[in-house]
Amino acid sequence: MTARAKPRLGVFKFSSCDGCQLSLLDCELELLAVTDAVEIAYFLEATRKDMKGPFDVVLVEGSITTPHEAELIRQIRKSTKALITIGACATSGGIQALRNFKDVNGFLEIVYARPDYIETLDTSTPIAEHVQVDFELRGCPINKYQLLEVLNALLNGRKPNIPNFAECVECKQKGTVCVMVAKGMPCLGPVTQAGCGNLCPSVHRGCFGCFGPMETPNTDALAKRLLTELGQDKASVMRSFRNFNANAPAFREESLKHE
Amino acid sequence: MANSQAVIDRKDLDALFTLLTEEGYQVIGPRAEDGAILYAPVSGPDDLPRGMGDEEEGGHYRLSNRNDAQLFGHTKAVQGLKAHLYPARQKLWSAEKAGHGFRVVKDSSPQPRYAFIGVRACELAAMVIQDKVFEGGPYTDKGYAERRKNSFIAVVTCNHAGNACFCASQKTGPDVSEGFDLKLAEILDGSRHVFLAEAGSEKGRAVLERLPKQVAEEGDKNAAAAQIDAAAKGQKRAMIAGVADLLAANLESPHWEDVAKRCMSCGNCTMVCPTCFCSTVEDTTDLSGLKAERSRKWDSCFSIDYSYIHGGSVRNTGASRYRQWMTHKLSHWVKQFGHSGCVGCGRCIIWCPVGIDITAEAKAIGKGA
Incomplete structure (x- = not known):
């Protein structure tokens, strides 16, 4: 060789x-x-x-x-x-x-x-x-x-296996219990790209969105849920999206709605 | 011939675990962990979620305290037994560089032998559906087939319905008439705590024969039947009749756009669905390029890559992705496999982070039609 x-x-x-x-x-x-x-x-x-x-x-x-x-x-x-x-x-x-x-x-x-x-x-x-x-x-x-x-x-001249889907997929594949559904914790997992290795949810914390928006982020639907059933106020929702990836277009637009 | 029934005392239930372990099975049963009921290895009845119940609603789940001694007083685990029989990631084969080509190394690691204790009617129905998917055609999934053949299934019948349950309308439960090795009904009446047991296979009969037991009384049989009745009548949700044709006739319904406003395409529904079987194949290499491996991984029809073909993805909108999932599950599945792909467990409702309810969406499409 x-x-x-x-x-x-x-x-x-x-x-x-x-x-x-x-x-x-x-x-x-x-x-x-x-x-x-x-x-x-x-x-x-x-x-x-x-x-x-x-x-x-x-x-x-x-x-x-x-x-x-x-x-x-x-x-x-x-x-x-x-x-x-x-x-x-x-x-x-x-x-x-x-x-x-x-x-x-x-x-x-x-x-x-x-x-x-x-x-x-x-x-x-x-x-x-x-x-x-x-x-x-x-x-x-x-x-x-x-x-x-x-x-x-x-x-090796191949496409990297880097998924663009939501962190939720990583949670479920690992068998991590959903912190949002089972503990009522705010979590950005559904709108965040997978790849971190399921760090926060696997230690019972909501996702902070470190990997930025997933491929088709419906931040509006998540923000509505955070504001209603999960009892978050506008300032908290704004801060959730305005974080390490504050300038990523989907997160940026959502945070501006809650200023 | 009707299967003979017997009664196993709660204090003798250890014997079932011991026996299955002696037979070489890894015993998997419900455990209360991380604020939920999960299927995990259990070494005896003490590991079971004694006195635990579960609250469920759209996008909502909590463990609750039943203040009783029931071991199976919950409704269902977060995930069915899909993760055991059809693992999230499975190595298919590996390859090594050999001259100008490569040599394939088949994966010949032995498959585990699972004994599942506490399997619900909906979960058993889901296994039967996946059997058809993985073993029904000319190309069978050998890994799945071997794990399934190796497994021992001890069903526990439901004694009440969860809020998201709709198995009665899908005709997959709450009673179980076949497909199990052992069927147990937990009966707790004051200080009397027993399991009405029935074998459903030769494997099950062999196990039941060796367990300490008493003769089943009429009262126990009646109590078990009453539990099933309560579990059926207690169901608050139902799938509307004729949903397969209804959805097929409403592929252009404006309601798909309405769902898309709420749906995050996060894929949770497909991951927790005990029948969803879509997968992708992933090739990996080592840095030197001398070794490669091919694995099968769970995939979801909610991802963009899933429908990627030359030139792009064919399902770029949330509406098209949700429609694909729901119409396949409830409508196209019937044409493909001869029955619905939904067992009415309600997991997609509970574990949807925004609580989208497949039964309500079906009704809404019916109203708009």
């Missing part, structure tokens, strides 16, 4: 917390297999090696919040064959997209002693609003098995 040429992998970060790229280091047992399969050419969390492009595949974490980032992502796009965005920041704008609902200058004045030193954009936006993205991997943070699956699929 002849070895495949090792694709060159770059991992880049924009406005984000680093958690998603650390998922790659969190692969533990699989990590050696990953380094066997790809050449890690740029990944500052893992190596001081600072190899220049071109790359075969680039993982991008974080959202675009500064003019510098908006320029840098264009250069990265030019230097890679495949560009995969990872995490809620890169795919929807992240928690920092809360600024999109307000005037960013107000935050600058409160947070920084010298706001005039800060050069920032009015909004936090996903990478796909700036350059063409080949695959978006959701999550806050991403699930390491899903990350491995995406790399694996790319290496």
